[in-house]
Amino acid sequence: MAGHHHHRSNPLLASATSASSSSQSFLSKLLLLLTLLPLSLAALAFVLQWRGGGVSDPTIATSGAYSRWAPRGSHHEVFPGMETFSTLSSKSHSSSDCINLGRSSSPYLPYYGDWKFGFEANLRPKICITTSTSAGLEQILPWMFYHKVLGVTNFFLFVEGHTASPNVSKVLESIPGVKVIYRTKELEEQQAKSRIWNETWLSSFFYKPCNYELFVKQSLNMEMAIVMARDAGMDWILHLDTDELIHPAGAREYSLRQLLLDVPSNVDMVIFPNYESSVERDDIKDPFTEVSMFKKNYDHLPKETYFGMYKESTRGNPNYFLTYGNGKAAARIQDHLRPNGAHRWHNYMKTPNEIKLEEAAVLHYTYAKFSDLTSRRDRCGCKPTKEDVKRCFMLEFDRAAFIIASTATEEEMLNWYREHVVWGDKDLRLKLLRKGILTRIYAPTAIIQGLRESGVFSSVIENAPSTISKDKFLASIESSNTSRIVSLASRKISRNREHQPSVRRLLEFEAYEEAAVPPLSPPAWTMTTLEQ
Numbered sequence: 001m002a003g004h005h006h007h008r009s010n011p012l013l014a015s016a017t018s019a020s021s022s023s024q025s026f027l028s029k030l031l032l033l034l035t036l037l038p039l040s041l042a043a044l045a046f047v048l049q050w051r052g053g054g055v056s057d058p059t060i061a062t063s064g065a066y067s068r069w070a071p072r073g074s075h076h077e078v079f080p081g082m083e084t085f086s087t088l089s090s091k092s093h094s095s096s097d098c099i100n101l102g103r104s105s106s107p108y109l110p111y112y113g114d115w116k117f118g119f120e121a122n123l124r125p126k127i128c129i130t131t132s133t134s135a136g137l138e139q140i141l142p143w144m145f146y147h148k149v150l151g152v153t154n155f156f157l158f159v160e161g162h163t164a165s166p167n168v169s170k171v172l173e174s175i176p177g178v179k180v181i182y183r184t185k186e187l188e189e190q191q192a193k194s195r196i197w198n199e200t201w202l203s204s205f206f207y208k209p210c211n212y213e214l215f216v217k218q219s220l221n222m223e224m225a226i227v228m229a230r231d232a233g234m235d236w237i238l239h240l241d242t243d244e245l246i247h248p249a250g251a252r253e254y255s256l257r258q259l260l261l262d263v264p265s266n267v268d269m270v271i272f273p274n275y276e277s278s279v280e281r282d283d284i285k286d287p288f289t290e291v292s293m294f295k296k297n298y299d300h301l302p303k304e305t306y307f308g309m310y311k312e313s314t315r316g317n318p319n320y321f322l323t324y325g326n327g328k329a330a331a332r333i334q335d336h337l338r339p340n341g342a343h344r345w346h347n348y349m350k351t352p353n354e355i356k357l358e359e360a361a362v363l364h365y366t367y368a369k370f371s372d373l374t375s376r377r378d379r380c381g382c383k384p385t386k387e388d389v390k391r392c393f394m395l396e397f398d399r400a401a402f403i404i405a406s407t408a409t410e411e412e413m414l415n416w417y418r419e420h421v422v423w424g425d426k427d428l429r430l431k432l433l434r435k436g437i438l439t440r441i442y443a444p445t446a447i448i449q450g451l452r453e454s455g456v457f458s459s460v461i462e463n464a465p466s467t468i469s470k471d472k473f474l475a476s477i478e479s480s481n482t483s484r485i486v487s488l489a490s491r492k493i494s495r496n497r498e499h500q501p502s503v504r505r506l507l508e509f510e511a512y513e514e515a516a517v518p519p520l521s522p523p524a525w526t527m528t529t530l531e532q
Contacts, residue, residue, distance in 0.1 A: 125235035125260050127330075128154035130225035132218050134161030135242045137168055141457045142288050142448045143242045144175070149447050150248060151257030153177050156228050158221040171464040179228060181221075191220040201340065202516045210380040210392035215342055219516065222339035229333055236260050238330045239342055243365045245288070245444050246272065250359030254443060259360060260330065268334065268352035269345055272362040273297035273327040278423050278438055279368050282414065287368035288448045292440050293423065293433075294363060297325065298522045299356060301436060309437050310525035312428065317420055318396035324519030328362045329354070341516030351514075363444065367401070367421050373413055377405035394518055 129152055144155060160183040173180050196202055202219055205212045222239050229237045251259040263270055275294035284290050298306050314320055331337060331345035340346035382392035384406035389399040404416050423429050432438040
């Protein structure tokens with residue numbers, strides 16, 4: 001019985017042993033799995049981090065983003081201006097310092113990379129600037145490349161005087177996206193046939209000297225630039241002087257292209273209120289890098305602040321600003337676009353839909369150098385009398401400055417400059433800075449200083465062709481030596497007027513003959529203002 005019982009218990013024991021062994025095996029496998037799982041996850045995470053793992057890296061452009069953002073020739077399709085130090089150190093360096101300029105890791109300067117700015121054809125919007133200038137390379141190159149950093153692709157430069165000289169013009173013509181137009185006899189004859197002379201909106205500026213001549217000439221050049229901009233496939237056009245820089249505050253990045261990209265499609269014109277340079281020394285040599293303080297525009301200040309601090313802000317000068325206060329404008333390229341003076345654009349067939357920007361501005365470096373007093377004087381042949389300067393200058397401060405520069409000694413001029421232009425009173429500066437009348441803006445200084453230190457300007461000059469073609473050489477000589485500005489073209493109008501096509505008269509609708517917008521001073525403080 002005992003043996004039988006023992007015989008029957010063997011299967012039970014075997015079954016228990018088997019179950020125990022199976023349970024141990026399961027536990028072992030489970031422990032092994034729990035051990036390997038975190039190790040596997042860690043390894044996977046390492047691989048994903050190392051290779052990118054399909055996670056979108058913001059510095060690497062996808063095919064869609066690349067077609068919109070990355071400039072042609074950019075390395076590894078990296079967003080411009082967002083390269084990291086590691087990618088830079090692995091690249092071979094060019095012999096030219098200018099190639100290394102834009103290898104910046106600053107994401108808010110989208111075009112700081114690849115200074116040649118070879119944008120993709122479908123990069124929008126495409127922006128151009130036109131100007132009329134006689135300045136030298138020391139002013140034009142920083143002005144131009146600063147705006148290239150902001151996304152401007154094309155420049156239409158109407159040159160004369162020093163700018164038209166062969167040594168300067170050959171450098172400008174060598175820069176991609178730059179078109180140089182010389183003030184030759186042929187150009188003046190072509191502009192003498194412009195429809196503008198048959199219209200009324202600019203007629204009050206005809207046949208007058210100095211600033212009035214310049215204003216008409218700028219308008220005629222702007223008219224030609226519109227045609228060039230359309231032929232070049234531009235979307236927006238601005239007219240800026242070479243002492244003016246766009247400050248695209250309020251955009252998602254420090255980019256004029258981004259600023260205009262965000263403008264609603266039904267807007268035809270964007271107005272940039274101007275800020276005026278406020279120098280703190282009388283020995284400024286390079287305003288773009290030495291001036292950081294600006295007086296804000298009326299449009300960007302509370303009315304109470306502007307009028308409440310008006311007397312302290314003007315310091316005895318005729319107006320709140322030394323020169324103009326009505327800003328500059330960018331216009332969308334479209335049919336029937338025309339200039340409306342140097343500060344605005346208009347349309348022959350409609351009243352443009354315009355907006356005024358609440359943060360962005362155009363920085364005007366006016367009278368920033370003491371030598372600006374005499375250089376402005378030397379460009380005008382008017383008599384230094386209160387009566388005659390009214391014929392030559394539109395703004396009160398320009399008139400006063402011309403008389404001082406024409407009649408005073410060097411020491412008297414310097415004292416006048418210190419009193420009326422230089423902000424030497426530290427306590428007053430701090431007070432107006434706290435009130436918001438004055439403001440500090442450092443971005444242009446940082447950008448232009450970076451361009452200069454990277455060798456961009458010197459490289460452009462060194463790489464310019466040593467000679468220019470015979471036709472361009474003759475054009476530059478004629479343009480640099482000419483003293484015939486618009487007055488010559490003006491005298492030709494009487495014999496050209498009868499040749500204007502009659503269809504032009506059909507387009508002269510009184511509703512759109514809005515007068516040209518001249519440079520205007522900001523609102524003035526009066527007793528009526530105080531009462532309001």
